[in-house]
Amino acid sequence: xxxxxxxxxxxxxxxxxxxxxxxxxxxxxxxxxxxxxxxxxxxxxxxxxxxxxxxxxxxxxxxxxxxxxxxxxxxxxxxxxxxxxxxxxxxxxxxxxxxxxxxxxxxxxxxxxxxxxxxxxxxxxxxxxxxxxxxxxxxxxxxxxxxxxxxxxxxxxxxxxxxxxxxxxxxxxxxxxxxxxxxxxxxxxxxxxxxxxx
Numbered sequence: 723x724x725x726x727x728x729x730x731x732x733x734x735x736x737x738x739x740x741x742x743x744x745x746x747x748x749x750x751x752x753x754x755x756x757x758x759x760x761x762x763x764x765x766x767x768x769x770x771x772x773x774x775x776x777x778x779x780x781x782x783x784x785x786x787x788x789x790x791x792x793x794x795x796x797x798x799x800x801x802x803x804x805x806x807x808x809x810x811x812x813x814x815x816x817x818x819x820x821x822x823x824x825x826x827x828x829x830x831x832x833x834x835x836x837x838x839x840x841x842x843x844x845x846x847x848x849x850x851x852x853x854x855x856x857x858x859x860x861x862x863x864x865x866x867x868x869x870x871x872x873x874x875x876x877x878x879x880x881x882x883x884x885x886x887x888x889x890x891x892x893x894x895x896x897x898x899x900x901x902x903x904x905x906x907x908x909x910x911x912x913x914x915x916x917x918x919x920x
Contacts, residue, residue: 724891724892724893724894724895724918725869725893725894725899725918726863726868726869726870726871726872726888726891726893726894726895726915726918727870727871727872727886727894727895727911727915727918728870728871728872728873728874728889728894728895728896728897729745729748729749729872729874729896729897729898729899729907729911730745730874730875730876730896730897730898730899731743731744731745731876731899731900732876733741734766735876735903738756743899743900743901743904744877744899744901744904745782745844745873745899746767746768746873747843747899747904748899748904748908748911749829749841749843749872749873750766750767750869751908752764752908752911752912752915753785753839753841754873755765755908755912756839756915756916757785758910760832761838761916762835762837762838762839762883763785763838763839763840763841764784764785764786764825764826764828764838764839764840764841765784765785765825765826765839765840765841765842765843765871766782766783766784766785766794766821766822766825766826766841766842766843767782767783767841767844767910768780768781768782768783768792768843768844769781769783771791771794777795778795779791779793779794779795779811780792780793780811780848782817782818782822784821784822784824784825785825785829785841785850786825788821789821790814790817790818790820790821790868791814791817792813792814792817792818792848792849793808793811793812793813793814793848794812794814795810795811795812796811796812797812798812800886806848806851808847808848811848813848813851814865815851815852818848818849818852818855819852819854819855822849822852822855822858823855823858823903825833826840826855826858826859826862827858836866837867837916837918838867838868838869838874838905839868839869839870839871839915840862840868840869840870840871841870841871841873842859842862842870842872842873843872843873844872844873844874844875845859845872845873845874845884845885845888846873846875846882846885847882850882850884850885856884857920859884860884863888863891863893864887866900869915871911871915872888874888874889874896875907876898895898895914897911
């Protein structure tokens with residue numbers, strides 16, 4: 723039985739895919755249900771940003787309500803920022819790290835006995851440009867009492883080392899989300915997350 727739970731499925735970050743399969747929606751529903759049942763939950767999710775009906779990028783949103791840019795369509799990084807490119811998107815590493823790293827640190831810090839859930843949506847190409855993020859993910863995966871509820875992309879093209887490392891861990895359960903099963907997966911995800919910290 724895996725302690726950590728990851729969702730995978732077709733990505734929502736391709737220009738030809740107007741929306742994803744629902745991984746982030748499932749993460750948000752599970753996070754809300756866990757919080758309402760008294761389980762400490764921290765972390766972040768990514769959300770697309772649209773302007774005039776067209777996707778112009780993605781934001782990182784912490785579960786405490788902070789928001790900042792993860793990426794934007796554009797030719798170069800923001801002024802004073804460190805940036806990398808994924809297709810048409812320029813990744814704002816400075817903004818991402820300022821939001822994601824404290825959220826992961828808070829989620830993995832324990833804070834007493836019992837289970838803590840760390841939401842990481844997602845561990846993908848954009849996020850993996852950050853070496854401190856990779857270290858933080860590995861740290862929270864090995865923190866006693868911490869259960870990671872995260873998303874990883876489906877394997878395509880060149881494998882992402884940390885994603886493959888996560889897939890191969892014996893303490894990880896991966897759910898493949900599809901348009902057909904997404905409305906039925908929440909109870910299974912909740913059961914697995916709740917049993918993960920025990």
